[in-house]
Amino acid sequence: MLRSMYAGVSGLNSHQQMMDVTGNNISNVNTVGFKSSRVTFKEMLSQTIRGASAPQENRAGTNPQQVGLGVGVGSIDSDMSSGNLQSTGKTSDVAIQGDGFFVLRDGSTEVYSRAGNFNFDEQGRLYSSSTGMLVQGWTANENGEYNNGLTRNNLGDIQLKQEINAEATDKVNFAKNLKANIINDLGIVQGSMQVSDGATTPVTDNINFSMEPVDGSHNVWEYTLKSDDPTTTFTDPTPTTTTGEYTGQIVLENDGSIDTASSDVDNLTVDINNSGNTDTLNFDDTIKLDKDGESLITNGTGESIDLSYQQTAKRDVSINVFDSQGGKHSVLLPIEKIDNNTWEIDETKLEIDGNTLTTPLGGNHEIKFNDSGEILSGETVDLTFTPAGPGVSQTVELDFSAMTQFADGGSLETNSDGMTANFSSVNGYEAGSLESFSFTETGDIVGSFSNGLTQIQGKIAMANFANPAGLSRQEGVFEATSNSGEAGIGEPAQGGFGSLAPSTLEMSNANLSQEFTNMITAQRGFQANSKLITTSDEMLQELVNLKR
Structure with a gap:
């Protein structure tokens, strides 16, 4: 009779421990990284009342007779599965x-x-x-x-x-495209002027002027002078005389001045209406870069045809480099087209912090491309300067090996003139x-x-x-x-x-629905074991009451 009472006590203890574990899981439902636990029960030792007997010739065997002594906690296992x-x-x-x-x-x-x-x-x-x-x-x-x-x-x-x-810059990489077919800009392509012999009663004629670039040639334009009177003649110093029309070439330097040795710009004598009365057309060989309204051609009476020249066949790239103390220095790198497939960095135009230096590149640097638009020579050049602050010479390698020269810009990232050449990476940095x-x-x-x-x-x-x-x-x-x-x-x-x-x-991997279910299970198990004890007590009471 007492065994059942003690079995009930073991059940109360075991379900109390189950409730303790469940309560801990629920209390840690919002604990970061918490891993829940579970309780499993095991049967305690059993008391053997009669052992098992083996079968005999005229009698069957018997099974053992055992009475369990209650329940115990078999394990408390951690659930190591991941939480949400x-x-x-x-x-x-x-x-x-x-x-x-x-x-x-x-x-x-x-x-x-x-x-x-x-x-x-x-x-x-x-x-x-x-x-x-x-x-x-x-x-x-x-x-x-x-x-x-x-x-x-x-x-x-x-x-x-x-x-x-801070770390000093020692290399700048350049990439993307220099437009192959870009040309410098002349502000006019046509105009007119009147030629006159300058007499009191002048003999005059109107001369029409037109000009267009020569395909496949850099900074070369072909011009045409055509008179209204088809009998007017033009004579150059060769001397070559043409009637009604004269055609020649102008070759410009990148600064806008005329290359007189390669151009047809010597004085032209105009015989007005083939009358023997003449005027002289003079070409100006001092046209300079970025000056509007320069006189390209004048006659003896001072009338002129004007030209606005712009050097557009260039790409100015601005970059920032750092010295050994983290000072930032702006570099303006002018890349100018000087011939077909040939570009040049004029070191006299290269600026560092707004100033030009004496020999930052050791001479002008040429970058040449082959017929396929790939770089042929001039892949690298060293830029040397002495930054204020550290006061020591610093050399930065400029690497152009990834640049290309295509007519259409060479990439999807093209701007209006097809020039996308720029720096792609700069090492070095200021302190941070x-x-x-x-x-x-x-x-x-x-x-x-x-x-x-x-x-x-x-x-x-x-x-x-x-x-x-x-x-x-x-x-x-x-x-x-x-x-x-x-x-x-x-x-x-x-x-x-x-x-x-x-x-x-x-988040915690405790499952509230499972934990509440476990809580109900623990509660009912505890109640059942409590009932077991009270029932055993009532049976003992009956024994006591046998003798009244």
Whole structure:
């Protein structure tokens, strides 16, 4: 009779422990990275009243007769499945997608956690907000590299660098297109003027002027002078005489002056109406770049045809370079077309901080392209200057090897004139301070600095176990046990370790619907065992009442 009472007591104790575990799960339903537990029961030892007997020739065997002594807790198992992810928008939060644990340092003890609510302390060390323990991983060097590899031996605190030192520029890369068929601009292509012999009663004729570029030739234009009177003759110093019309060529330098040796610009004598009365047409060989309204051609009476010349066959590229102390210097690089497939950087026009230097390139630099539009020569040139501040000479390599020369711009990113040539990358930077940071899926911590630079600062380490359920819980973290196995250390998203989800946290994996069901089950089990005790008590009472 007393056995049933004690069985009831064991049931009360076991269901109380089930209720304790369920209550803990429910209380941690909003705990970051929490892993719930479950209780399983086992039957306690049974008392054998009669043992089993073997079958005999004339008698069957008998089974053992045993009375159970109650129930006990068989196990309290941890559910290590992943919880749902919650987006927080906080850059220092990170969650694990898949297997693995964050590695934390508690003094000299290594512990593990799934809670990724991190922050950086005053010394720039990454730590767990929940526990104050330091997050373990690997710190990168100034180039964002891990010198000694990502191994357990190199594991340590992750410390963000708060400042980044200035670095001098030593290379600028250029790319994209210089338009192959671009020409310099002449403001007019046609006009007219009156020629006269200058007499009191002058003999006159009207001369029409037109001009067009010569295909396939750089800075070469063909002009035509045509008189209204078809009998008017033109005589050049050759001498060559034509009637009614004269055709010649003008070859300009890039600065807009006439190349007189290559041009038909000597004085032309005009015999007006073939009357013997003449006027002289003079070409101006002092036309200069970017001057509007320059006189191209004049006659003896001072009438002129004007020209507005613009050097449009050029590309001015502006870049900023940095000295060793982080000082920024603006460089204006003029790239001018001087011949078919040939472009030039005139060092006398190159400006640094608005000033021209004596010999920044060691002479004018030519860039030549082949017939296919690919660079043929002049891929690189050194720009040398002495910046104020450091006061020492600095050399920057200018690399044009990726530039092209096509008529249509050579890329989808064309502007109105088809010229897209520009710098593609510039190394070097000014000093900067850390403004923000972010995590990547592979565990890298990327710092963003005030100078616009981003740099990998470190990587979070992860741990995994052969039996994660065998870990021991210690104040919100896990510790390895003899049954969990030793921690395997690795980097996120590699070798079976889960990847990271930046700006999110892993929620508790406690299932409220399951926990409430377990709570009801525990309550009913507790009630049933309570009834067992009261019923046993009533039976004992009946025995006592047999003797009245």
